[in-house]
Amino acid sequence: MPGYLIRRLVQSALILLGVSFITFLLLYVLPADPVRQIAGRSATAQTVENIRHQLGLDQPLLVQYWRYLSGLVQGDMGRSYLQKTEVSSLIAARLPASLLLMAGGIVCELVIGLALGIIAAVFRGRPLDHALMVTSFVAVSAPQFVVGLLLLYLFAVQLGWFPIGGYGTFAHLVLPAVTLGIMGSGWYSRMMRSSMVDVLRQDYIRTARAKGLTRRRVLLRHALPNAILPIIAMIGIDIGIFMGGIVVVESVFGWPGIGQLAWQAIQRVDIPVIMGVTMVSAAAIVLGNLLADLITPFIDPRIKLR
């Protein structure tokens, strides 16, 4: 187990290093000059050169990258070109909100997705099963922006049950989390359905039924723990998908997370902020996958980590 953990951690570090280099390279070749954006339209050529020099952008790619990396390992993510603030403090101010939304979203998608998946598996082949699977397909393909605005209009504006956007209380969290949940639930319900259908065909389920256990007990005690295994790995992958969805959901609901920060930074070529957000997201994905792998053996003792 410790050997496995060390190997995985080294692997994770290498992945992050790769992500940082590729992102840095892409931003380097991007046909847009951050210095021009900072210097403004009335700047003299001298001013532009001064700024370029101060930011070290007149150095070769590898020198710049090396400087960035050495800062990063010391916990220095640089300063935003446009806000002149530490990237780490910008991210720190926004990360808790994103994590909260992400947790809320994952809970919602698990509750919705698993419930639909189990129901569909139990009623497999019947009209309810078909209806649920079509619904999940629609949920996965609908644009998040539209779903978000629709929920907002219905539950906040028309019914007045929730505040119209914003952040702070539990009531603020419900609609954005449900939006994220609806979007992600489709994958889970399909996955859960097929996994459940598989398990329900197993011999031990037949045995359990033959023993005279209630239908409910068979489902929840015997089928569910076995069917849920592939779902755990999926949550790890899902964190990555969430990072994309969160940008849209955060802006519809005015949620002060890092998705918004990333979007604004991209529009303004604020490279240190783009790098910072990318690294944090990559770290979240790597960590999510690692946790999923570590949790699996606790649920299914047959799996051994090596």
Added chain:
Amino acid sequence: MKSLLASTAILFAAALPGMAQDYTPDPDATPGGMITVTYKDDVATLDPAIGYDWQNWSMIKSLFDGLMDYVPGTTELRPGLAESHEVSEDGTVFTFKLREGVTFHNGREMTAEDVKYSLDRVTDPETQSPGAGFFASIAGFDAVSAGEAEGLSGVEVVDPLTVKITLSRPDATFLHVMALNFASVVPAEAVEEHGTDFGKHPVGTGAFKLGEWTIGQRLVFEKNADYWRDGVPYLDGVTFEVGQEPIVALLRLQQGEVDVPGDGIPPAKFQEVMGDPDQAARVVEGGQLHTGYITLNVGIEPLDKLEVREAINMAINKERITQIINGRAVPATQPLPPSMPGYTDGYEGYAHDIEAAKAKLAEAGVGDGFTTQLYVMNTDPNPRIAQAIQQDLKAIGVDVEIRSLAQANVIEAGGAGQAPMIWSGGMAWIADFPDPSNFYGPILGCAGAGEGGWNWSKFCDESIDAMATEADSITDPAAPERLEMWSDVYMKVMEQAPWVPVFNEQRYTMKSARMGGDDALYVDPVSIPVNYDYVYVTE
């Protein structure tokens, strides 16, 4: 004016036309109350030396003051922190007399040393101010810019309440420059305390001070009870909520939760709002110093031929493009917007005429048409406008490929001279200050035509440049001969057609029912969306 000049070597600028002494306060104004303003994007910085987008521009105006200011709701200069000023006859020495007893938000009294410190700071390359170039006419600027001098030799503290600024050349726009946010007076000790984070901890002399800033969520401005102007601000404070989609902000306004949506009415909702008399009554319309244009790169074939550029000018149906943005603009004929001094009245521009355009193309030897590219920023409504331009040009046989890109990429392509045509929307020119010179230098003059410059048509005519310089050497910014000269400059530019001026955008500010104050305050040309110092609430 001439007689005044003759009678004394020193001209009191307060007597200049267009220089209003002050503003009559609104008799109905009642003090008290908070308002809520929303924005989609975070506020970048409140450092007056660095902030340069329309969102933080008006916020900075409420937190800081410069030596000069504008009469609320207008483009007329009025005294700011300087009670009065004198200009030498040759227009190169400005002596400002400061108000006594003005204090910063930290309680310290403001002095001439602070003015010098602030000007030295904004021009120091270390500060990386996008506004440094505005101060280029102050003596010693070049040395500071090159890193050879510590401070501006042209700025001199005469006594604690007098500051003398010497220019290296006459600059008619200098008083406007002193009213720019970049010229705001800041206290050295606060800048030194917070270093590069000064923009998050602003300390000025303005009508409001920063109470709270929760990154990504909200900023709260509180009334500065010790503000040096009597009676203002009326509001107890302003809450700026950031991260709000314009469409959600409008919903909240309709529910009475928001007072002013800072990003305006979303285009998709504009007709719905204007179609409802109750909501339309709360929308204020006003002009702004804005021109949207298409640049025609004079260095790329066949746009290097005058006839081709003229033909493109004639082919564009400006009325129809104006319709695309719900009529929120007036068609333009020339680079300057109509409310700008120096605008040429009665100039018709290039009329929409397909046949004449085709004839011009034939004259240029490209009667069979050609293929070219139009760069455009990829946010609505710009791609739709680009499509209208594409259709218009198709009618004269010109095939246009649309390159719809992020703003930064369009700016880069324009600066590098790769883009044959660029639709300026989203990046269009909005004047920094209400003077005709502001529409020339960086975007039409030779200085901006170099690699990386903002003159995307790469148009450079030395004789027009010389004329522009001459016009700016006339001391009185409002002198008729100066404005006439500027009018000539833009007419000569239009003769060579490096631009297709398309429209001048109108501003529409929506407000809640409880907002009070003159309509002009809601379309203030220098404080967008509203002049926070002078608006009030009625309940």
